[in-house]
Amino acid sequence: xxxxxxxxxxxVAMLLLMAIRVPIAVAMFVPGAIGYVMLSGWxxxxxxxxGAVYGRVSVYDLSVIPLFMLMGGFAxxxxxxxxxxxxxxxxxxxxxxxxxxxxxxxxAAFGAxxxxxxxxxxxxxxxxxxxMRRINYSGRLATAALATGGTMGVLLPPSVxxxxxxxxTEQNITKTFLAAYVPAILAALGYLVVIAIYVRLRPDQAPExxxxxxxxxxxxGAKVWPIALIFLAVFGGIYGGIFTPTEGAAIGATLTFVIxxxxxxxxxxxxxxxxxxxxxxxxxxxxxxxxxxxMNASLALSQLPNQMADMIAxxxxxxxxxxxxxxxxxxxxxCVMDEMSMILLTVPVVFPVIMGMDxxxxxxxxxxxxxxxxxxxxxxxxxxxPPVGLNVYVMNGLAKDVPMVETYKGVFIFLAWDFIRLAxxxxxxxITLWLVHLLT
Numbered sequence: 001x002x003x004x005x006x007x008x009x010x011x012v013a014m015l016l017l018m019a020i021r022v023p024i025a026v027a028m029f030v031p032g033a034i035g036y037v038m039l040s041g042w043x044x045x046x047x048x049x050x051g052a053v054y055g056r057v058s059v060y061d062l063s064v065i066p067l068f069m070l071m072g073g074f075a076x077x078x079x080x081x082x083x084x085x086x087x088x089x090x091x092x093x094x095x096x097x098x099x100x101x102x103x104x105x106x107x108a109a110f111g112a113x114x115x116x117x118x119x120x121x122x123x124x125x126x127x128x129x130x131x132m133r134r135i136n137y138s139g140r141l142a143t144a145a146l147a148t149g150g151t152m153g154v155l156l157p158p159s160v161x162x163x164x165x166x167x168x169t170e171q172n173i174t175k176t177f178l179a180a181y182v183p184a185i186l187a188a189l190g191y192l193v194v195i196a197i198y199v200r201l202r203p204d205q206a207p208e209x210x211x212x213x214x215x216x217x218x219x220x221g222a223k224v225w226p227i228a229l230i231f232l233a234v235f236g237g238i239y240g241g242i243f244t245p246t247e248g249a250a251i252g253a254t255l256t257f258v259i260x261x262x263x264x265x266x267x268x269x270x271x272x273x274x275x276x277x278x279x280x281x282x283x284x285x286x287x288x289x290x291x292x293x294x295m296n297a298s299l300a301l302s303q304l305p306n307q308m309a310d311m312i313a314x315x316x317x318x319x320x321x322x323x324x325x326x327x328x329x330x331x332x333x334x335c336v337m338d339e340m341s342m343i344l345l346t347v348p349v350v351f352p353v354i355m356g357m358d359x360x361x362x363x364x365x366x367x368x369x370x371x372x373x374x375x376x377x378x379x380x381x382x383x384x385x386p387p388v389g390l391n392v393y394v395m396n397g398l399a400k401d402v403p404m405v406e407t408y409k410g411v412f413i414f415l416a417w418d419f420i421r422l423a424x425x426x427x428x429x430x431i432t433l434w435l436v437h438l439l440t
Contacts, residue, residue, distance in 0.1 A: 003039060007302030010035040014295060014345075024341045025284070025291035032294035039301040048297060056289050060246070061167050066282040067249030068158040071256045072114030073274030075230075078260025081123045083223040084109050089131075090220040094211035097199035099137065100145040103128045104191045107149030108184065111156045112231060113256070117339075117383055121150025121394050129399055138205040139402030141198070144410025147391040148191060151380040154339055155184045157235065158249065160285070161339050161379060165372045168347050171365070173245040174238055178436045179369040183377060183425055190417040198413055226259045239439065285340060292344035299349060319357045323426055326350055327378050334382020342379060360429055369436060370429045377425060381418045384411045 010031045017027035036045045075081075088102035088109070095101065103124060111120040125146045132142040154161055157177035166176040199206040212220075234252035237243050243251065260266035266274075333342055354371050355364060362370065383391040386408050396404045425431055 003302040006035055006038055007299050010295065010298055010302070018341075025287035028288070028291035028295040028341070028345060032291070032296075032298045035298035036294070036301065039298065052293055052297070053290055056293055057286055059167070061173075062286075062289075064158075064163055064173070064246045064249045065160055065285060066278055067246065067253050068163070069116070069160065069281060070274065070278045071158075071230075071234075071249060071253040072116055072119055073278050074253065074256040074260055074266060074271070075110070075113045075227075076119050076123050077266060077270035077274050078256065078263070079265035080113070080227055080260070081106070081110055082127045083220070084227060085124060085127045085131075087217075087220040087224045090212040090217045094209055095196065096203070096209045097141075097195045097206045098209055099128070099132050099135065100141055100195050100199075100206065101192050103132070103142075103146050104149040104188060104195070107146065108152045108156065108188045109227065111150070111153035111159075113227060114153060116160065117150050117153035117380075117391060118394055120153035121147060121391050122398065124150065125395060125398050129395075133401075136207045139399065140406045140410040141195075141205045143392075143395045143399050143402050143407040144414060145191075145195060147384055147389070147395040147407060148411060148414040150391050150394070151383045152184055152187060154380040154383065155180050155187065155373070155376050157181075158245075158252075159376070161343055162372070162376055163245075164285075164340065165343055165347065165375065168343065169351055169368050169372065171368050171372065175365075175369060175436050175440060176372060177235070177245075178239070178439060179373050179432050180376065182431055182435050183373050183421070186421055186424075186431065187377075187380075187418075190421055191414060194413055194417050226263070230255050230259065288341055288344055292341070295345060296348045319359050320426065322357065323354070323359070323374070326354075327374060327422060327426070330375060330378040331381060331385060334379065334385055339376075339379035339382065342382075343375065347375070362429060362433075366429070366433050366436075370425075370432050373432045374422070374425055377418075377422055381415065381422070384415065386411075 013031040013034075014027050017031070018024060033045060036048065085102060085106040088105040089099055092098035092101045092105070106128065107120050107124050110124055111117070114120050114123070128146060129142055133139070153159060157180055159180070162176055162180060163173060165171075166173045230252060233255055234248045237251065238245055238248040257266065257271070261271075330342065330346070333346070351368075351371070355367065359367055359370070383389060386392075389408070389411070392404060392407050392411065395407055396402070399407075
C-alpha cells in the first residue's frame with residue numbers, strides 16, 4: 001500500500017468518526033496514531049508523543065487564547081450585551097427592520113470583545129430575541145439575523161480561530177487582527193443592506209419603525225462606555241505597540257473583570273462560571289490541537305500535502321480557480337466540522353499549496369494574511385450553512401417557538417451576500433490588506 005493511499009485513508013477515517021459523533025480530538029488523534037504506526041512504527045510514535053504533546057501545550061503564544069476567552073467570559077456574564085443592543089437599537093430603530101439591524105451591530109461589537117461566535121450569538125439573542133418578537137418581528141427574520149450576526153465573532157479580533165491561524169502559520173497576530181477589520185465591516189454593512197431590502201420586499205416580516213428621541217439615544221450611549229474603554233485600552237495598546245497581544249489579553253481580562261465588578265453585574269458565582277468555562281473550553285481547544293498535530297504528523301509522513309502541492313503546481317490551473325475550489329471545499333467541510341478543527345487540520349495541508357502559487361504578485365506575508373481571512377470568512381459561512389450551521393442550532397435552542405426550517409429560510413438571504421463578499425475578497429486582496437499596509 002502506497003503512502004499516499006494511507007494518507008487518504010486516514011483522512012476518510014477521521015471524517016467517518018466525526019460523522020458518528022466521536023469527539024473531534026479523538027477522531028483526529030486515533031487515525032493519526034494508527035497511520036503513524038503504519039508509516040513509521042511503534043517506537044517512532046512513542047518518541048514523537050514524548051516531545052510533541054509538551055511542545056504543543058507549552059508554546060507561550062498560545063496563552064493568548066485562554067486570556068482572551070476569560071475576557072469574553074467576564075463580558076458575557078457581566079451584562080455588557082444589553083447595553084450594546086439598547087444603544088444600537090436607539091440608533092437604528094428609526095428604520096424599518098431597525099431592531100434586526102441593531103442585532104447585527106450588537107453582535108459585531110460584542111464579538112470584538114468576546115472573540116467567540118457561539119457566545120456572541122447566545123448572549124445577544126437572549127437580549128434581542130424577546131424584544132424582537134414582542135414588537136412582532138417574524139420568527140424567520142429575528143432568528144436568521146441574530147444567527148448570522150453572531151458569525152462575525154469568527155472574524156473580528158480577538159477571534160480565537162483567528163489567533164490559532166496566526167500561530168499555526170507563524171504570522172504576526174497584530175497584523176492578522178488588522179487584516180480582519182475591513183472584511184468584517186464589509187460583512188456587517190452588507191447584512192444591514194440585506195435586511196433593509198428584505199423588509200421592503202416582505203413588509204410583513206418586520207413592524208413599522210419607531211425613532212428614539214435624542215435623550216433616549218444619549219441615555220443608551222452613556223451605558224456603553226465600559227465596552228469602548230476595554231476595546232480602546234486593549235486594541236489601542238496592541239496596535240500602538242505598547243504591549244504584545246498576550247499582554248493585551250491579560251490587561252483586557254483584568255479590566256473587564258474590574259469594570260463588571262464595579263457595576264455590580266459580576267457576582268462571585270458568575271466569576272467562577274467564567275473561569276470554569278474558560279478552563280473547560282481551553283482544555284477542549286488544546287486537546288484538539290494535540291489530535292490535529294497527530295493527524296498532521298501522519299499526513300506529513302504520507303507526503304500527502306507535498307504531493308497535493310506538486311500536483312496542483314503542474315496542473316496548469318489558474319490560481320484563482322484553485323482558491324475558489326479550496327473555499328468550496330471548506331464550505332462542504334463545515335457541514336461536519338467546527339471552525340477550530342477545520343483550521344487545525346487543513347491549514348498544514350493547504351497552506352503550502354497556496355504559498356507555492358502566485359496570486360496577484362503578493363509577497364509571502366500578504367498572501368498568508370489574505371488566505372487566513374478567506375478561510376475565516378468561509379468558517380463564518382459554515383456557522384449558518386445547511387444542513388448543520390452551529391449558530392442556527394444555537395438559535396433554535398433559544399427560540400423554541402420558531403421551527404429550524406424557518407431560520408434556514410431566513411438565513412439564505414444573508415448567505416447570498418456572504419458568497420458575493422467572498423468573491424470580492426478573492427478577486428480584490430487589497431480589501432483585506434489595505435489597513436495592514438496603512439498602519440504597519
